[in-house]
Amino acid sequence: xxxxxxxxTDGRDRVPSDRHLIQDCLRGDSRSFAELYRRxxxxxxxxxxxxxxxxxxxxxxQETFLRAWRGLPKFRQSAQFSTWLYRIAWNVxxxxxxxxxxxxxxxAAMQRSFQEGGGGGGGPHREALMRLHYQELxxxxxxxxxxxxxxxxxxxxxxDLPQKEVARILGIPVGTVKSRLSYGRSSLRQYMERxxxxx
Amino acid sequence: xxxxxxxEQDRPLVDFLRQHRPSPPPPARDLEADLLAxxxxxxxxxxxxxxxxxxxxxGNQGTVPNLRQWFTLIPALAAGFALAWGTxxxxxxxxxxxxxxxxxxxxxxxxxxWNGSLSQTASYDWMSSEPLATPGESLEGPGAATxxxxxxxxxSSPEQPxxxxxxQPGAIPIRG
Numbered sequence: 001x002x003x004x005x006x007x008x009t010d011g012r013d014r015v016p017s018d019r020h021l022i023q024d025c026l027r028g029d030s031r032s033f034a035e036l037y038r039r040x041x042x043x044x045x046x047x048x049x050x051x052x053x054x055x056x057x058x059x060x061x062q063e064t065f066l067r068a069w070r071g072l073p074k075f076r077q078s079a080q081f082s083t084w085l086y087r088i089a090w091n092v093x094x095x096x097x098x099x100x101x102x103x104x105x106x107x108a109a110m111q112r113s114f115q116e117g118g119g120g121g122g123g124p125h126r127e128a129l130m131r132l133h134y135q136e137l138x139x140x141x142x143x144x145x146x147x148x149x150x151x152x153x154x155x156x157x158x159x160d161l162p163q164k165e166v167a168r169i170l171g172i173p174v175g176t177v178k179s180r181l182s183y184g185r186s187s188l189r190q191y192m193e194r195x196x197x198x199x
Numbered sequence: 200x201x202x203x204x205x206x207e208q209d210r211p212l213v214d215f216l217r218q219h220r221p222s223p224p225p226p227a228r229d230l231e232a233d234l235l236a237x238x239x240x241x242x243x244x245x246x247x248x249x250x251x252x253x254x255x256x257x258g259n260q261g262t263v264p265n266l267r268q269w270f271t272l273i274p275a276l277a278a279g280f281a282l283a284w285g286t287x288x289x290x291x292x293x294x295x296x297x298x299x300x301x302x303x304x305x306x307x308x309x310x311x312x313w314n315g316s317l318s319q320t321a322s323y324d325w326m327s328s329e330p331l332a333t334p335g336e337s338l339e340g341p342g343a344a345t346x347x348x349x350x351x352x353x354x355s356s357p358e359q360p361x362x363x364x365x366x367q368p369g370a371i372p373i374r375g
Contacts, residue, residue, distance in 0.1 A: 030239060054224050058227050062234050062237065069241060188212060199215060
């Protein structure tokens with residue numbers, strides 16, 4: 001995250017910090033919010049995708065940033081904007097987790113389709129198919145986990161966030177993050193091994 | 200900030216997950232424009248005073264009580280003043296309220312009853328406002344019946360039921 005403090009009068013050469021942009025937003029400058037969006041949308045998008053799938057991804061991303069815009073006056077500026085934004089994204093994902101069962105069914109159907117297709121061929125085509133297959137396995141493996149466990153695995157292992165920050169985002173103790181992460185990894189390893197992946 | 204440390208046996212799994220994490224599909228081309236349009240339709244996120252303490256951490260502002268604190272503080276202050284005014288206000292003189300007539304008598308009666316209950320001063324006939332006993336004659340105060348009241352009335356002047364002239368303030372009328 002960008003945290004460099006910038007003199008507003010001298011901000012042309014350097015990248016303004018998140019806090020500076022937030023202050024501009026609170027003065028009604030929506031262009032600053034667009035900058036915040038461009039800065040953070042990729043990670044928010046990725047996290048939401050791992051948690052909720054692709055079906056309504058654009059809507060979820062938009063909902064996350066809309067909630068952030070509405071909540072900016074309540075944002076404690078002593079906190080990290082990214083942590084706060086992740087928490088909003090997690091709330092949005094929680095709200096739509098009723099749809100996750102449907103996503104699991106879709107993934108299962110894709111997996112069956114891949115297996116029935118034989119995954120055959122050779123050379124680059126086979127390599128590309130294997131890559132797709134592994135991606136599906138990861139997505140499917142994550143889908144096997146409970147929502148809480150999957151959230152911890154996605155934030156810690158895929159988004160590479162420190163466990164302390166994940167604990168702050170989710171509002172749970174670090175020990176709970178550790179235990180969920182350990183359980184999630186163990187479950188994923190077993191799942192991958194059952195699918196024939198040698199780790 | 201330190202990154203996650205994981206046991207060695209977890210490293211192949213985490214590497215596998217990171218290598219094969221599914222990439223989200225690209226956003227719709229007009230997603231950002233849609234978002235900005237939606238934001239433009241939203242009311243501006245006003246910088247409420249609740250954000251002021253956090254903003255002050257950035258060195259921009261001094262300490263400003265936030266809105267929520269004001270909403271709590273003002274009624275509390277008002278209630279405190281009202282309570283203090285109600286309890287510390289000196290008792291009003293009844294003569295200032297009623298200058299003459301039956302209202303004045305009633306006021307004098309209330310004042311005498313009030314003062315008598317506190318200081319055991321003279322008691323009054325509550326209808327005629329004539330003093331019946333001096334402090335030296337009655338130590339029971341206006342709330343107690345005197346022996347003369349409790350003893351049966353003389354036969355020559357039977358007390359009529361409901362004759363309230365002999366009932367002292369606070370005394371229980373003895374019936375039949």
